[in-house]
Structures are given as structure tokens and as C-alpha cells.
Amino acid sequence: MLIEVLPSANLSVLPYLQNKIVIVIDVLRATSTMVTALANGCQAIIPVLTPEEAIEKRLMIPGALLGGERKAIKIEGFDLGNSPFDYVPEKVGGKRIIMTTTNGTRAIRAAAEAPHVWMASFLNLQSIILSLYRHLESNRNLEGILIICAGTEDRFDLPDTLCAGMLIDQLRLDLEVNDLAKAAMMLYSLAKDDLVNVIRSSDHARRLMELEFDRDIIYCCTQNILPIVPVLKEGEIVWLT
Numbered sequence: 001m002l003i004e005v006l007p008s009a010n011l012s013v014l015p016y017l018q019n020k021i022v023i024v025i026d027v028l029r030a031t032s033t034m035v036t037a038l039a040n041g042c043q044a045i046i047p048v049l050t051p052e053e054a055i056e057k058r059l060m061i062p063g064a065l066l067g068g069e070r071k072a073i074k075i076e077g078f079d080l081g082n083s084p085f086d087y088v089p090e091k092v093g094g095k096r097i098i099m100t101t102t103n104g105t106r107a108i109r110a111a112a113e114a115p116h117v118w119m120a121s122f123l124n125l126q127s128i129i130l131s132l133y134r135h136l137e138s139n140r141n142l143e144g145i146l147i148i149c150a151g152t153e154d155r156f157d158l159p160d161t162l163c164a165g166m167l168i169d170q171l172r173l174d175l176e177v178n179d180l181a182k183a184a185m186m187l188y189s190l191a192k193d194d195l196v197n198v199i200r201s202s203d204h205a206r207r208l209m210e211l212e213f214d215r216d217i218i219y220c221c222t223q224n225i226l227p228i229v230p231v232l233k234e235g236e237i238v239w240l241t
Contacts, residue, residue: 001143001145001175001176002144002145002177003171003175003176003177004144004145004178004181005147005149005164005178005180005184006146006147006149006180007149007155007157007161007180008103008148008149008152008154008157009104009106009150009154010151010154014110014111014148015146017111017115018113018114018115018143019142019144020114020115020116020145020146021114021115021132021135021144021145021146022111022116022118022146022147022148023119023148023167024108024111024118024119024148025120025147025148025149025150025160025163025164026101026104026121026149027121027159027162027220028159028199028208028216028220029083029104029216029220030099030101030150031104031121031230032123032220033067033082033084033086034099034104034119035119035121035124035226035228035230036084036087036123036226037067037087037092037097038230038237038238039226039228040087040088041094042092042093042095042096042097043094043238044237045096045097045098045099045236046061046097046098046099046236046237047099047100047104047109047232048099048105049105049106049109051070051078051100054068054078061096061098063095064096064097064098065079065097066079066080066097066099067080067081067087067099067100068080068081068082068100068101068105069081071102072102072208072213073211080092082101083213083216084216084219084220096236102153103150103151103152103153104150106150107151108237111146111232112232114146117232118131118231118240119232119237120167121163121220122163122166122222122224123219123220123224123226124224124226124229124230125166125167125223125224126170126223126227127227127228128229131229131240147168147181149163157202158187158198158199158201158202159202159204159205159220161180161183161187162184162188162195162198162199164181164184165181165184165185165187165188165189166188166192169185195221196218199217205217228240
């Protein structure tokens with residue numbers, strides 16, 4: 001079995017998806033925010049590609065909230081941005097959220113044909129690993145694990161790659177890995193003792209700090225505080241049961 005890491009959500013490079021578990025990572029901030037929203041009582045998250053699609057879909061889902069960003073800023077007229085601190089229980093409890101982000105929701109939609117699509121972040125990484133053990137044991141027909149780093153506008157993203165490296169390192173399975181998976185593990189090995197500061201030095205984090213989202217970065221680097229595995233099921237992101 002092969003573990004592959006891809007550097008971005010670019011549709012043109014997605015490999016064959018059948019019989020694979022796909023794990024989408026967007027540390028800053030989409031998958032971190034999705035995990036947080038579900039932990040805070042959100043009923044489901046519906047990932048869409050554009051603000052226009054989100055607005056149109058809300059017409060069919062009374063009471064749904066609109067969430068998302070462009071260039072890290074909340075979309076005008078939306079209820080929520082892409083900060084996990086927007087998704088507090090009093091706002092999202094019992095609600096369905098239609099969400100569009102620059103990178104994360106695009107990566108999720110690109111992987112939608114896979115039989116298993118999960119969302120990972122530092123916040124829930126241990127739960128992802130435990131679920132992988134269970135699925136690999138019970139689904140002998142699985143052909144591999146594909147980790148999609150959402151990237152930054154189709155470019156390499158350091159926070160996502162470090163999270164991928166940590167996942168593979170802590171999975172501790174003797175599986176074949178592609179070159180980017182090897183590089184991710186090497187980067188994580190170098191950065192793990194100063195992870196927050198390394199991530200703060202990344203292009204994406206510097207952009208967030210310019211917009212005064214410093215506490216988002218610190219929060220999104222926090223490890224294993226949310227025991228949740230978000231999964232894509234019939235076009236909606238819900239808890240894995």
C-alpha cells in the first residue's frame with residue numbers, strides 16, 4: 001500500500017481515487033475550522049467552490065449559514081469567515097454551514113469521488129490516525145492513502161506539509177511512500193521541536209498575521225484537542241460514525 005502526499009488541490013494532478021482513503025489538510029485554516037465547527041455542534045458543512053454557488057445553495061437550505069473567505073478575509077455578506085473563533089456554539093450549534101474557501105473546500109470537492117474523504121488538522125490528528133488503523137484493518141480492498149495538502153493557491157504550503165509529515169510519522173506503518181511524503185516527514189522531523197514558530201514563518205501565516213489573525217495560528221497549531229474525524233458524506237461534511 002502506498003501513502004502519497006500531493007502539494008496542492010490542483011485538479012490536474014489528482015491520481016486515481018478509487019479504493020483510497022483521501023485525507024485533506026488545510027491547517028490555516030479550513031480543515032481546522034471545520035473540525036472546530038463540528039466540535040461546537042454544527043450539524044454539517046457543505047463545501048462549495050464559489051461564493052455564488054454558496055448563495056444559490058442557501059436558497060434550498062433554509063436556516064443555513066454562509067461561511068468562508070477570499071484572500072483570508074470574510075466574504076462580504078457572509079455570516080462567518082474562516083477563523084475557527086467565528087464558529088462558536090452559540091452561532092453554529094445545530095446549524096448547517098455552506099462554506100467556500102480559497103484552497104480547502106476546493107481540495108475537498110476535487111477528492112469527492114473517492115470512497116473515503118476525511119479532513120485533518122493538528123487539532124484532530126490523533127483521531128485521524130486511530131481511524132486509519134481501524135479502516136485499514138477492516139477494509140482489505142483499500143489500495144492506498146492519499147494526503148492532499150490544500151496548498152496556497154496551487155503552491156506548496158509549509159503548514160499543510162508539516163501536518164502531513166506528522167501524520168505519516170506518527171502512523172508508524174511500514175508502507176511505501178512517495179517522494180513528497182518522504183520530504184514531509186523530513187521537514188516535520190526538523191521542525192517538530194519548534195513547530196509553532198516554524199509555521200509562523202510561513203508565507204500563509206505571515207499573511208494571517210498581517211490581518212491580525214495571530215491567535216488563529218496558535219490555535220491551529222494545537223495538537224490533538226478535538227477527537228473528531230470529519231468525513232464527506234453525500235456532499236456534506238459530518239462526523240465519522
